[in-house]
Amino acid sequence: MTNHNILIVHAHPADFACDAAATMALHAERGDRVTSLVVSHGERHHMQWLHDQKLMPTHKQDSDLSKLNLTNYREFKKRETERIAEVLGISELIMLGWIDGQIYFEQEKIEQVSEVIRKVKPDIFITRLPNVLSESTHDDHPETARIALKGLRHAQDRVMEFDGVESYRGVKQVFHSLAGGEEVNNNGMLLPGITPDVWIDTSSVIEKKVHAIDQLVSQGYHGQTARRIVEARDGRWGMIAGSAYAEPFIRPYGLIYDSLPLTPRALNDVYQPTHKDFVDTPVNEIPSATPEVAYKLLP
Numbered sequence: 001m002t003n004h005n006i007l008i009v010h011a012h013p014a015d016f017a018c019d020a021a022a023t024m025a026l027h028a029e030r031g032d033r034v035t036s037l038v039v040s041h042g043e044r045h046h047m048q049w050l051h052d053q054k055l056m057p058t059h060k061q062d063s064d065l066s067k068l069n070l071t072n073y074r075e076f077k078k079r080e081t082e083r084i085a086e087v088l089g090i091s092e093l094i095m096l097g098w099i100d101g102q103i104y105f106e107q108e109k110i111e112q113v114s115e116v117i118r119k120v121k122p123d124i125f126i127t128r129l130p131n132v133l134s135e136s137t138h139d140d141h142p143e144t145a146r147i148a149l150k151g152l153r154h155a156q157d158r159v160m161e162f163d164g165v166e167s168y169r170g171v172k173q174v175f176h177s178l179a180g181g182e183e184v185n186n187n188g189m190l191l192p193g194i195t196p197d198v199w200i201d202t203s204s205v206i207e208k209k210v211h212a213i214d215q216l217v218s219q220g221y222h223g224q225t226a227r228r229i230v231e232a233r234d235g236r237w238g239m240i241a242g243s244a245y246a247e248p249f250i251r252p253y254g255l256i257y258d259s260l261p262l263t264p265r266a267l268n269d270v271y272q273p274t275h276k277d278f279v280d281t282p283v284n285e286i287p288s289a290t291p292e293v294a295y296k297l298l299p
């Protein structure tokens with residue numbers, strides 16, 4: 001088995017736990033090197049913890065709440081991100097500290113991503129879809145994807161004699177990860193709209209994905225919310241893909257094969273009158289993995 005070197009780029013920490021997270025856990029388990037680049041701390045949206053704190057009577061609030069500022073809130077978010085990396089078994093987490101909500105297509109940002117690519121030297125490169133600009137949730141996502149793809153081109157275009165650095169052209173495959181499913185409503189290649197062409201069966205590592213989302217107390221994603229997200233989203237994707245849970249991907253280019261492909265999974269498929277895919281522990285029965293420190297502004 002060939003081991004891969006994967007670089008995945010996310011706009012915010014929560015995307016790291018939600019998009020392609022189980023797939024990254026699978027690759028980590030099979031011994032692949034997975035580097036996660038999270039470009040911002042996601043400090044300006046989904047501020048559920050702060051919202052809830054303000055609604056609490058003073059005696060129930062975090063005793064450090066009055067010390068809250070941009071710096072220590074970003075650290076709070078950074079610790080969540082580090083815990084997500086640990087749960088998923090990520091080899092290296094890189095955070096660039098771009099300002100959440102102010103991610104624009106800028107040369108400096110492109111060069112930062114290019115530098116990471118030249119350092120990590122991935123053979124698989126993953127980022128969101130760059131062209132879903134109508135996405136209602138956050139336009140940092142397609143902007144980050146555009147910057148990431150331009151960064152990839154920038155890394156390829158370096159010339160030692162001009163720039164003093166080597167180019168990197170070793171990426172063999174780009175995959176786009178998907179958000180909550182607003183882009184995806186079918187698995188029909190002949191139907192209009194955005195259709196994922198690669199599905200990964202994530203059933204064996206679904207507990208890790210739930211536990212990764214459990215870390216996101218700042219956003220209120222822990223507990224039942226994590227289980228709801230995974231059951232509704234990954235469970236639905238699994239229904240489309242034909243497994244208990246799944247994650248979808250899209251490739252920017254068609255693939256070329258030496259002959260018509262048949263995956264090992266397709267070869268081993270056994271006829272069933274009704275397709276039923278279950279796991280031993282349903283997502284809503286996975287115990288919490290939110291540590292006490294996750295609820296505290298200061299460590």
Ligand SMILES: [Zn+2]
Pocket residue numbers: 011012014015138141
């Ligand atoms: Zn996000």
